[in-house]
Amino acid sequence: MRLGLIAVPVAFFALFFAYPVTAIVARGLQVDGVWQFGRLWDVLGESDIRHVLWFTTWQALASTALTLLIALPGAYVFARFDFPGKQILRAVVTIPFVLPTVVVGTAFLALLGRGGLLDELWGVRLDTTVWAILLAHVFFNYAVVVRTVGGLWAQLDPRQEEAARMLGASRLTAWRTVTLPALGPAVAAAALMVFLFTFTSFGVVQILGGPTFSTLEVEIYRQTSEIFDLSTAAVLTIIQFLAVGAILAVHAWTVRRRESALRLVDASVTARRPRGAGQWALLAGVLAVIVVLLLLPLAVLVQRSLDAPDFGYYRALTDADGGVFLVAPIEAIGNSLQYAVVATLIAVLIGGLAAAALTRRDAGRFVRGFDALLMLPLGVSAVTVGFGFLIALDEPPLDLRSTWILVPLAQALVGVPFVVRTMLPVLRAVDQRLREAASVLGASPWRVWREVDLPMVRRALLIAAGFAFAVSLGEFGATVFIARPDNPTLPVAVARLLGRAGELNYGQAMALSTVLMVVCAVALLVLERLRTDRTGEF
Amino acid sequence: MSNTHKRITRQRCAAVVVGLGMVGLSACGSSDSQGSDTGGSGSGSKTVTLVAHDSWAVSKDVIAAFEKQSGYKVKVLEDGDAGQAVNKAILTKDNPQGDVFFGVDNTLLSRALDNDLFQSYEPKGSDLVLPEYRADQDQHRVTPIDTGDICVNYDRAYFSEHKLAPPTSYDDLVKPAYKDLLVTENASTSSPGLGFLLGTAAKYGDDGWEDYWKKLKANGVKVVDGWEQAYNEEFSGSAGGKKAGADRPLVVSYASSPPAEVIYGDPKPTTAPTGVATGTCFRQVEYAGLLSNAENAAGGKALLDFMLTKTFQDDMPLNMFVYPVREGAQVPEEFTKFGPQAKDPETMDPAKIADNRDDWVKSWTSLVLK
Numbered sequence: 031m032r033l034g035l036i037a038v039p040v041a042f043f044a045l046f047f048a049y050p051v052t053a054i055v056a057r058g059l060q061v062d063g064v065w066q067f068g069r070l071w072d073v074l075g076e077s078d079i080r081h082v083l084w085f086t087t088w089q090a091l092a093s094t095a096l097t098l099l100i101a102l103p104g105a106y107v108f109a110r111f112d113f114p115g116k117q118i119l120r121a122v123v124t125i126p127f128v129l130p131t132v133v134v135g136t137a138f139l140a141l142l143g144r145g146g147l148l149d150e151l152w153g154v155r156l157d158t159t160v161w162a163i164l165l166a167h168v169f170f171n172y173a174v175v176v177r178t179v180g181g182l183w184a185q186l187d188p189r190q191e192e193a194a195r196m197l198g199a200s201r202l203t204a205w206r207t208v209t210l211p212a213l214g215p216a217v218a219a220a221a222l223m224v225f226l227f228t229f230t231s232f233g234v235v236q237i238l239g240g241p242t243f244s245t246l247e248v249e250i251y252r253q254t255s256e257i258f259d260l261s262t263a264a265v266l267t268i269i270q271f272l273a274v275g276a277i278l279a280v281h282a283w284t285v286r287r288r289e290s291a292l293r294l295v296d297a298s299v300t301a302r303r304p305r306g307a308g309q310w311a312l313l314a315g316v317l318a319v320i321v322v323l324l325l326l327p328l329a330v331l332v333q334r335s336l337d338a339p340d341f342g343y344y345r346a347l348t349d350a351d352g353g354v355f356l357v358a359p360i361e362a363i364g365n366s367l368q369y370a371v372v373a374t375l376i377a378v379l380i381g382g383l384a385a386a387a388l389t390r391r392d393a394g395r396f397v398r399g400f401d402a403l404l405m406l407p408l409g410v411s412a413v414t415v416g417f418g419f420l421i422a423l424d425e426p427p428l429d430l431r432s433t434w435i436l437v438p439l440a441q442a443l444v445g446v447p448f449v450v451r452t453m454l455p456v457l458r459a460v461d462q463r464l465r466e467a468a469s470v471l472g473a474s475p476w477r478v479w480r481e482v483d484l485p486m487v488r489r490a491l492l493i494a495a496g497f498a499f500a501v502s503l504g505e506f507g508a509t510v511f512i513a514r515p516d517n518p519t520l521p522v523a524v525a526r527l528l529g530r531a532g533e534l535n536y537g538q539a540m541a542l543s544t545v546l547m548v549v550c551a552v553a554l555l556v557l558e559r560l561r562t563d564r565t566g567e568f
Numbered sequence: 569m570s571n572t573h574k575r576i577t578r579q580r581c582a583a584v585v586v587g588l589g590m591v592g593l594s595a596c597g598s599s600d601s602q603g604s605d606t607g608g609s610g611s612g613s614k615t616v617t618l619v620a621h622d623s624w625a626v627s628k629d630v631i632a633a634f635e636k637q638s639g640y641k642v643k644v645l646e647d648g649d650a651g652q653a654v655n656k657a658i659l660t661k662d663n664p665q666g667d668v669f670f671g672v673d674n675t676l677l678s679r680a681l682d683n684d685l686f687q688s689y690e691p692k693g694s695d696l697v698l699p700e701y702r703a704d705q706d707q708h709r710v711t712p713i714d715t716g717d718i719c720v721n722y723d724r725a726y727f728s729e730h731k732l733a734p735p736t737s738y739d740d741l742v743k744p745a746y747k748d749l750l751v752t753e754n755a756s757t758s759s760p761g762l763g764f765l766l767g768t769a770a771k772y773g774d775d776g777w778e779d780y781w782k783k784l785k786a787n788g789v790k791v792v793d794g795w796e797q798a799y800n801e802e803f804s805g806s807a808g809g810k811k812a813g814a815d816r817p818l819v820v821s822y823a824s825s826p827p828a829e830v831i832y833g834d835p836k837p838t839t840a841p842t843g844v845a846t847g848t849c850f851r852q853v854e855y856a857g858l859l860s861n862a863e864n865a866a867g868g869k870a871l872l873d874f875m876l877t878k879t880f881q882d883d884m885p886l887n888m889f890v891y892p893v894r895e896g897a898q899v900p901e902e903f904t905k906f907g908p909q910a911k912d913p914e915t916m917d918p919a920k921i922a923d924n925r926d927d928w929v930k931s932w933t934s935l936v937l938k
Contacts, residue, residue: 252757256756334811
C-alpha cells in the first residue's frame with residue numbers, strides 16, 4: 031500500500047529532477063564517460079570558492095536567526111490573537127515570498143538605498159552592506175515562519191497550557207514544557223526552510239550584494255550561464271547538494287526525536303482578542319514590524335507604478351505593439367494563472383501522496399530517507415535544473431523541451447516540498463488510534479484516509495495548495511529558462527521590461543509587479559476565506 | 569485567440585493526466601507536439617524556428633510579410649540573455665531547439681565557432697553587408713545582422729547644473745573632475761560590462777589596461793552586477809534612476825540608450841535627457857547562423873536571407889535599438905538626432921577576444937572587485 035503511494039512521487043522526482051540534474055552534472059564532470067571527481071579538490075582549493083562557501087553559510091545562519099527572531103512573535107500573534115483585518119494581513123505578509131527577486135531587489139534598494147526612508151530619517155544607507163541582504167531575507171521568509179509555525183500553533187489546544195498553569199507551573203514553564211515541544215517540529219521545519227532559501231539565495235544576493243558578495247548559487251549561475259565552465263559548476267552543484275543533504279538529514283533526525291501526536295482543535299476557537307497592556311503592545315509591535323519591513327517596500331513599488339498620469343503605465347500594459355513582447359504584457363497574467371493552477375494540481379497530488387506515505391511512524395528507513403529527498407529540489411540551483419531539462423528531456427518519449435507542460439513541472443518541483451512540509455506535521459499529529467479504530471470497524475485504507483485524515487488536514491491541505499500556487503506564480507529561476515516568449519509568465523515579463531531602457535518600460539515593470547502582487551494577494555485571500563468557511567465541518 | 573483556446577484544452581488534458589497520476593504524461597506531450605506548431609517534424613516542414621536571446625524583437629507586419637512571401641511560419645524561441653542563449657545553444661547542438669540562431673556577438677563568437685554551433689551558409693545579400701562588420705569570410709558560418717556601441721552615457725541635467733563638461737574619452741574618466749561619478753557592470757556577468765573592459769583593453773593594450781583600471785578604481789568607479797541595476801538604479805539620467813534618487817551621472821550603457829529614453833519617454837521629451845561620451849565606445853556586432861543539425865535547413869536559409877533584406881534591416885533599429893549592417897538601410901531619425909553612432913569606436917578581433925577574455929576577466933575581477 032505504502033509502496034504504491036510512494037511510487038508516483040518517486041517516479042516524478044526521478045524523471046523531472048534526478049535525471050536532468052545528473053545529466054547536466056555529468057556533462058560537466060565526465061570525460062569520455064569517466065567521472066572526474068578529482069576536480070572536486072581542485073575547485074575546493076581555490077580561495078575564491080572557499081570564500082564563497084564561507085559567506086554562503088554564515089549569511090544563511092544569520093538570516094535564519096534574524097527571521098526566527100522577528101517572525102516568531104508574528105506567528106504567535108496570528109495564531110492566538112483576533113484583530114480586525116487579520117485575514118487580509120495574513121495574505122499580505124505572504125506576498126513578498128512569491129515576488130520575483132528582481133522586483134524585491136528594486137523595492138529594497140528604494141527603501142534602504144540612497145534617498146530611502148532610512149537615508150532620509152537618519153542618513154543611514156544599507157544598500158552596500160550585508161544588512162540589506164539579511165533584511166531582504168527576512169522580508170522574503172517572514173511568511174514561511176508565520177504560516178508554518180502559526181498554522182500549527184493556532185490548532186494547539188490552549189487548554190493544555192492552561193491545565194499546566196493550574197497545576198502550578200509558571201507561565202514560562204508551561205510554555206516551555208507544553209507548547210514548545212509541540213511546536214518543535216514546525217519551528218524546525220520553518221527554520222530549515224528559511225535556511226535552505228537563504229543558503230541558496232540568488233536574486234537578492236546578486237542585486238543587493240553587488241559583485242562583492244556571492245553565494246554558491248550565484249557562483250553556480252555565473253559558472254554555468256556566463257563563464258560556461260560546466261566542470262566547476264558541476265563541482266559546486268555537488269557541494270551544494272551535499273551541504274543541503276546534510277542539513278536535511280539533521281532536520282529529519284530532530285523531527286523524529288520530537289514528533290508526537292497532538293491534540294488539534296479548530297483554529298477559530300483558540301484566537302482571542304488581546305488582553306492587557308502586554309498583549310496589546312506585542313500586537314502593536316508585530317504590526318509595526320510588518321508595516322516597516324514588509325509593507326513599505328511593497329508600497330514603494332505601487333507608488334512608482336502610479337507615477338504617470340491616468341494610470342498610464344497600466345494602460346500601456348494592454349498595448350501589444352510595445353515591441354518587448356509578441357503579446358501585450360497583460361496577457362502574462364492569464365498565462366501565469368494557468369501555469370500556476372496546473373503546477374498546484376501536480377504539487378498537491380505528488381506532495382499529498384508523499385506526505386500520506388510518510389505519515390506512519392513505523393515507516394522504514396527508505397521511506398524516511400525519501401522525506402529528506404523531497405526537499406532537495408529547493409537546494410539545487412534553478413539554472414542547473416533549467417539546463418538539465420534542456421539536455422535531458424529532449425528525446426522521445428520525453429521530448430518535453432518545447433511543450434508548455436515543462437513550466438508547471440518545474441514550478442511543481444519547487445511546490446512539492448511546501449506541500450509535504452505543511453502537511454506532514456499535521457498528518458503526523460493525527461492520533462494513530464483514530465485510524466486504527468476506523469480500520470477495526472471495517473473501513474478500507476482509502477476510507478480511513480478520507481474520513482479520519484482528510485477532515486483533520488483539510489486546512490493544512492489548503493495552506494499547502496495556497497503556498498504551491500503562490501510559489502508557482504512567482505517562480506522565476508527555472509521558468510525563465512523554459513517559458514516561451516509568446517507565453518511569458520508575470521515574473522518573466524517583469525524581468526524583461528526591467529531589462530530595457532526608457533521610462534515607459536520601467537513604469538510598466540512596476541505596474542506589472544503591482545499586478546502580480548494583487549493577483550497573489552487575491553489568490554491568498556480567497557484561500558483564507560475558503561479556510562474559515564469550512565471550519566464548521568471539523 | 570485560437571492560441572488561447574488551444575492552450576486551455578491542452579491544460580485540461582494535463583489536468584486529466586495529473587488526475588491519473590502522471591501516467592501517460594509523455595503521451596500527452598507528444599500529441600501536443602504533433603497537434604501544434606512545434607519545429608518541423610520531418611524535412612518538408614513549413615515551420616522555421618529561430619532561437620534568439622531575449623532582446624529579439626521585430627514588427628509583426630514584417631514577420632507576416634516574410635511568412636507570406638516564403639510560405640514558412642516563423643516560431644521564435646527566446647532563450648535568456650545573450651550569453652545564456654549561446655551557452656544553451658552549444659549544450660543542445662546535437663539536437664538543436666531550432667534552425668537559426670540569432671544573437672551571438674563578437675565577444676562570444678569564437679566560443680560558438682569553436683563548438684561547431686553553425687553550418688556554412690552565405691545568405692543572399694551578404695555582399696551588401698558593410699565590410700567592417702563581416703566575419704568568418706572563409707567558411708561563412710555566421711552572418712552579421714546588427715551592430716551597436718557600448719559607451720558611457722551621461723546625465724545632461726547633472727553636467728549642466730554643475731557647469732561641468734561631460735567626459736568624452738576614456739582618459740577623461742580617470743580625471744579628478746569626474747571622481748565618484750561612473751557606474752559600470754561586472755565584466756564577468758554582464759555583456760556591456762565586458763564590452764567596456766574590452767574597450768579599455770583595445771585602447772590601452774595588453775599591458776596598459778590594468779593600470780587604467782587602477783586609476784579608474786582610485787577615481788571611485790562603482791561596479792554593480794548587471795545593466796538593469798546600473799542603469800535603472802544607479803544612473804541619475806534614466807527614468808528609473810530619477811525615481812530611485814540615483815546619484816551617478818555616468819553609466820556604461822549603449823549608444824542607443826538616449827534614443828530609447830526619448831522614444832519610451834512619457835511624455836516624450838523633445839531632447840534626450842542623456843548623451844553619449846563618444847570616445848568611450850566599443851563596437852559590438854551581432855551575428856546569426858544556420859544551426860548544425862537544423863531540421864528545417866531550407867527554411868533557416870530563407871530566414872537568414874530575409875534578415876539581410878532592406879525590409880528587415882530598416883525595421884530592426886527601433887525594435888532592438890541597434891544599427892543595421894546593410895548598406896543603404898535606413899537609420900531612424902531618433903537615432904541620428906539623439907544618439908549619434910560613434911565615429912571611431914574601439915574594436916577587437918574575435919580571435920583575440922577568445923584568447924584573452926577569460927584571463928582578462930579574472931585579472932579584472934581581482935583588481936577591481938577584491
